[in-house]
Amino acid sequence: MDSFSVIRARAIAKSFGDVIALDRVDLEVARGQIHGLVGPNGAGKTTLLGLLLGLAVADSGELDVLGAPVGRSLTAPEGVAGFVDGPGLYPSLTARQNLAALAALHGHGKRAAAIDDVLAEVGLTDVADDRARGFSLGMRQRLGLAAALLTKPRLLVLDEPSNGLDPAGKKHVHGVLTRLAAEGTGVVLSSHRMDDLEALCSEVTILATGRVVFSGPLSQLAxxxxxxxxxxxxxxxxxxxxxxxxxxxxxxxxxxxxxxxxxxxxxxxxxxxxxxxxxxxxxxxxxxxxxxxxxxxxxxxxxxxxxxxxxxx
Ligand SMILES: Nc1ncnc2c1ncn2[C@@H]1O[C@H](COP(=O)(O)OP(=O)(O)OP(=O)(O)O)[C@@H](O)[C@H]1O
Missing domain, CATH: 3.30.70.250 (Malonyl-CoA ACP transacylase, ACP-binding)
Structure with missing residues (x-):
């Protein structure tokens, strides 16, 4: 495996009963790269992201994440953070309490200052002490990103992080992802927003019915x-x-x-x-x-x- 790769997937297959969600998918993502996953509804994007997060295991193929083969246990590999289908949050806790609880759950005892920093980075300082129950979709997405930031990931995996974001939220999220990538973190994100992908990603993988139909630099689509x-x-x-x-x-x-x-x-x-x-x-x-x-x-x-x-x- 290339020492600069954070993901190397070869011939990954995953089916749900008769439905082939992923059909011999290859994916390579370098350190510091923001890689976009794009495809029509049901193309297999969430399934692939779920495998990277250890939420499911592939039926066959090879998957190396951060230089180590992913086993068959359902746990996120060390150094990987992110979410699919929206972040898991505690509705009755405030944004700040959510981050403290998630940090404790993942064994990252965090200083309040670190929590304040990530809240500021995603633009949620003003609502830090509001309960997550009242948060809009865009605010929940930003809080989920803040939780991932607390773990200082080397690979960040996000399923449609732009969903529900207003222009200010989008600016915060793009800023965070660009900073992480500049520091060497690999980022994989799915989106239906072509403008977001073009603004953020250097490479994209286009999936259709579980198959890769294009993977490479955006410049190749020039x-x-x-x-x-x-x-x-x-x-x-x-x-x-x-x-x-x-x-x-x-x-x-x-x-x-x-x-x-x-x-x-x-x-x-x-x-x-x-x-x-x-x-x-x-x-x-x-x-x-x-x-x-x-x-x-x-x-x-x-x-x-x-x-x-x-x-x-
Ligand atoms: N847990 C599951 N049980 C049964 N079928 C599933 C399951 N998860 C995904 N699928 C099926 O696998 C295929 C790929 O789904 P997936 O959610 O990965 O697509 P997607 O590209 O993320 O779609 P969308 O853009 O709509 O989010 C679809 O046909 C879907 O119905």
């Missing part, structure tokens, strides 16, 4: 390698349409532009054809006011790689 749909707004929609129709490699996608916005044209193209179109527009004296992908490269790859598999079901 528009250079696949056609994307682009919104194009210019000073002269008529000339733009004619120029686009006459540019090789450009396909106009009819009906894709917002109905209320007649100035927008949606075209499908690879980057070189798009460059050609823009040069042609400039030569014709047409001003470019907006040019952006309709969906991000990650979302486009997600749709392209997972939709056929979904249809096969």
């Amino acid at each position: 528009p250079e390698s696949r056609e994307l749909d682009y919104r194009l707004r210019t000073s002269d929609p008529g000339t733009t349409r004619t120029t686009a129709a006459g540019t090789r490699g450009i396909r106009i996608i009819e009906g894709a532009a917002p109905r209320h916005d007649a100035d927008v044209l949606v075209v499908r193209a690879l980057v070189p054809a798009l460059d050609e179109l823009v040069s042609g527009l400039v030569r014709s004296g047409v001003a470019l006011r907006e040019l952006a992908p309709v969906v991000s490269p990650l979302e486009a790859a997600f749709l392209a790689l997972t939709e056929p598999q979904e249809a096969d079901r």
Whole structure:
């Protein structure tokens, strides 16, 4: 195992009765990497994260976490923290009491200052003495993250940590994850939010019906390698349409532009054809006011790689 890997999974399989949740899944996550898991509902993300946390064991395959093989006992490997299906909290205790209780439960007798620090880091200082019962989903997610931080994990595993977060909460959580990664902690998180994954992750694994359909750096999903749909707004929609129709490699996608916005044209193209179109527009004296992908490269790859598999079901 690469000494910089915090997770090395080879051919991991897991079934629930007739349902194959994971089908020979490989996953490699380096120290200091934030790795995103993405896939349609039921793709196997939570199942995989659960194996990393010791909540279940694989039927077959090899799984090394933090350099040691994961055995068949249902315990989180030392140095691993996180949660799936929301953090386990005591509703009748305050945020601060929850952290003290969880720290004691895990054998981490913690100073009050450490608890104050993690509460501040996730932005819950103001509600530290409120009962968790009244917490929103986003506040519970942040408290769960604070609990994980107390254990100073070398691998953090989070199932949809952005669920329910408002913009301030998201900023706190992104800040915490970025800091941990910079200090060498490996982070694996699942999300349905492509913008979050693009903001945070250097690598992603796309799962569809239990299989890995892509794993690698986000840069490999860059528009250079696949056609994307682009919104194009210019000073002269008529000339733009004619120029686009006459540019090789450009396909106009009819009906894709917002109905209320007649100035927008949606075209499908690879980057070189798009460059050609823009040069042609400039030569014709047409001003470019907006040019952006309709969906991000990650979302486009997600749709392209997972939709056929979904249809096969
Ligand atoms: N405890 C279980 N018992 C039976 N089937 C299960 C169990 N856990 C997961 N499954 C099934 O395994 C498959 C993968 O589920 P999983 O929860 O891992 O997907 P997911 O990618 O996390 O989905 P979502 O995005 O909806 O959270 C699904 O078909 C699910 O119904």
